[in-house]
Amino acid sequence: EPEVTQTPSHQVTQMGQEVILRCVPISNHLYFYWYRQILGQKVEFLVSFYNNEISEKSEIFDDQFSVERPDGSNFTLKIRSTKLEDSAMYFCASGREAQDTQYFGPGTRLTVL
């Protein structure tokens, strides 16, 4: 059964550094998402992406964040200058249609020191 994959599983970085979190969505899916979950808290929507552009973004997704689908298979989340409060689990998800089931990856745990 196809699944969403994410790399790395754990990323440790210094405050102020750039990080790129990578996701490989399910191959025939057209809608892509990033979420984050701060330890012990709820899952928060960051951004949705369709047809090579951002469809919707939350207030969390400020100028420090960007997304890209560089090669038709990967979907990346870049944080330009990480802050301590960016420490969280980041989940990628994909879906066939806009309001259909989203399939989640296992997540990348980002730790900012």
Next chain:
Amino acid sequence: AQSVTQLGSHVSVSEGALVLLRCNYSSSVPPYLFWYVQYPNQGLQLLLKYTSAATLVKGINGFEAEFKKSETSFHLTKPSAHMSDAAEYFCAVTENTGGFKTIFGAGTRLFVKA
């Protein structure tokens, strides 16, 4: 603006007892509603979804949920809890208002006692 409220951050039931996890939503347009489960150190897995077909939705692992528009609710139930049901459960709503975003509730952690 859409929002999701899950009543009770923690619910504890005995094995074999009824599970009831509550979810209320607000949405300006007909919503798509979902329940996801998260086991420790794992991603989210879909339990079931409501997409404007039948109001009673059956999902995996014996769970079901009923969409009640008048109450703006989508409560999750299971007749008989099993130890393996212990996990975090998230209710979510998706709207298409030009763009599309999914909002999750705060989650309910289910404990199952032997």
